[in-house]
Amino acid sequence: MSGLFSAFAFLGFGAGLVAMLLVIVMRQNPNGQLAQAGLVAMLLGFVGLIGLIATSLAS
Secondary structure, three states, X not given: OHHHHHHHHHHHHHHHHHHHHHHHOOXXXXXXXXXXXXXXXXXXXXXXXXXXXXXXXXX
16 A cells, blocks of 8 residues: 555656646746646645655654
């Protein structure tokens, strides 16, 4: 189960970071959809991180 949460954390933070860098550095997508997608990906990564911490504390 912790592998699933670590995959969520890794992929979520990675995708969110790439989206945020595209928005900030390359000034892509001025209407904000890419930034919102990056924020959702970061939140998914945060949920994965919380799940990873919870499973490691439970074992």
